Amino acid sequence: MRAAVTERAGAMAVLDRPEPSEPEAHEVVVAPEAVGICGSDYHFFAGELSEEAGGSEFPRVQGHEIGARIVAVGPGCRRELTVGTRVALWPLQACGECYPCSVGRPNTCDAFELIGIHVDGGLQERLSVPEEQVFPIRADDPAVASLAEPVSIAVRAVNRARVQRGERVVVLGAGPIGQCICLVARERGARVLAVDLQENRLEVSQAMDAETLLWTSADDVVAFARRWARPAGPPVVFDATGAPPAVRAMVEMVASAGRAVQVGMSGDDVTFRLGVLTEKEIDLLGVSCCGAAEFGQAVAVVERNPELLGRLVSHRFGLAQAPEALRFAMENPTEVMKVVIGG
Numbered sequence: 321m322r323a324a325v326t327e328r329a330g331a332m333a334v335l336d337r338p339e340p341s342e343p344e345a346h347e348v349v350v351a352p353e354a355v356g357i358c359g360s361d362y363h364f365f366a367g368e369l370s371e372e373a374g375g376s377e378f379p380r381v382q383g384h385e386i387g388a389r390i391v392a393v394g395p396g397c398r399r400e401l402t403v404g405t406r407v408a409l410w411p412l413q414a415c416g417e418c419y420p421c422s423v424g425r426p427n428t429c430d431a432f433e434l435i436g437i438h439v440d441g442g443l444q445e446r447l448s449v450p451e452e453q454v455f456p457i458r459a460d461d462p463a464v465a466s467l468a469e470p471v472s473i474a475v476r477a478v479n480r481a482r483v484q485r486g487e488r489v490v491v492l493g494a495g496p497i498g499q500c501i502c503l504v505a506r507e508r509g510a511r512v513l514a515v516d517l518q519e520n521r522l523e524v525s526q527a528m529d530a531e532t533l534l535w536t537s538a539d540d541v542v543a544f545a546r547r548w549a550r551p552a553g554p555p556v557v558f559d560a561t562g563a564p565p566a567v568r569a570m571v572e573m574v575a576s577a578g579r580a581v582q583v584g585m586s587g588d589d590v591t592f593r594l595g596v597l598t599e600k601e602i603d604l605l606g607v608s609c610c611g612a613a614e615f616g617q618a619v620a621v622v623e624r625n626p627e628l629l630g631r632l633v634s635h636r637f638g639l640a641q642a643p644e645a646l647r648f649a650m651e652n653p654t655e656v657m658k659v660v661i662g663g
């Protein structure tokens with residue numbers, strides 16, 4: 321079978337590899353149909369992932385946003401897993417023993433294994449997966465099925481933020497994750513203001529039923545958001561950029577007793593006046609990937625919103641073009657919303 325293998329930092333090639341053997345007990349073999357590429361893939365590919373984020377170990381088949389079909393089912397799997405079923409893959413496997421696992425947060429397990437990071441991922445024609453990571457999904461377009469993974473990050477973020485019906489929520493960054501947060505927060509009944517540097521991204525946020533604001537300067541954005549959520553400022557703000565000016569704007573604009581939620585990944589240092597934490601007593605929350613129940617919620621969000629989420633898919637490539645696709649995505653950040661590889 322063919323596999324797009326990241327052989328070393330900055331080098332991916334499409335190679336022949338042996339197919340996985342018949343699935344063992346509680347395991348299925350899937351044929352990936354669509355694999356979304358995201359920012360963490362760029363960092364892994366460039367060899368930039370920190371040890372904490374899983375490091376970058378080569379050679380590796382990347383791809384953790386996976387829509388697939390089941391092609392073989394091992395003994396003992398639950399009955400809904402049948403050959404031909406379209407599925408989305410929850411990329412996480414946790415150790416079950418460390419502190420975060422012991423308090424019910426396996427998504428921050430110190431020893432977790434993520435598909436496409438620690439174990440080989442979706443950019444190949446066959447992949448064997450433990451059944452717990454396999455979620456049937458009703459989606460006509462496998463690219464839409466693959467969006468369950470980015471949607472699951474948004475579900476995690478909105479759950480961490482405890483978003484309530486009627487609350488005013490600001491989302492900084494209208495890339496795929498920011499868009500998914502808009503959608504999930506709207507579904508929870510919040511009013512959402514999306515902020516981005518790019519007008520064309522904000523048009524998509526409007527389709528997600530968010531109000532929008534073009535990022536001009538941090539001061540202007542903070543002032544606008546605080547007026548928009550008069551009189552106290554927004555009770556919930558998400559940063560989906562990882563850019564230091566946006567993170568500073570988040571902690572400045574959030575209401576006292578509010579929640580500031582960091583979703584965008586970054587290796588940058590950010591400075592802000594510590595007084596905002598003590599004076600406003602805000603909750604500053606980080607978001608990693610999600611747990612199994614949240615992945616199930618994400619699948620349901622995708623099933624309810626296939627057309628809307630389909631708008632996030634801006635470019636499609638075949639598996640044979642995977643190296644070009646990744647390069648294209650990395651070189652055209654303003655043009656690309658979501659590159660999907662498959663077929």
Ligand SMILES: [Zn+2]
Pocket residue numbers: 357358359360361384385469470
């Ligand atoms: Zn991703």
Ligand SMILES: [Zn+2]
Pocket residue numbers: 414415416417418419420421426429430431432
């Ligand atoms: Zn663990």
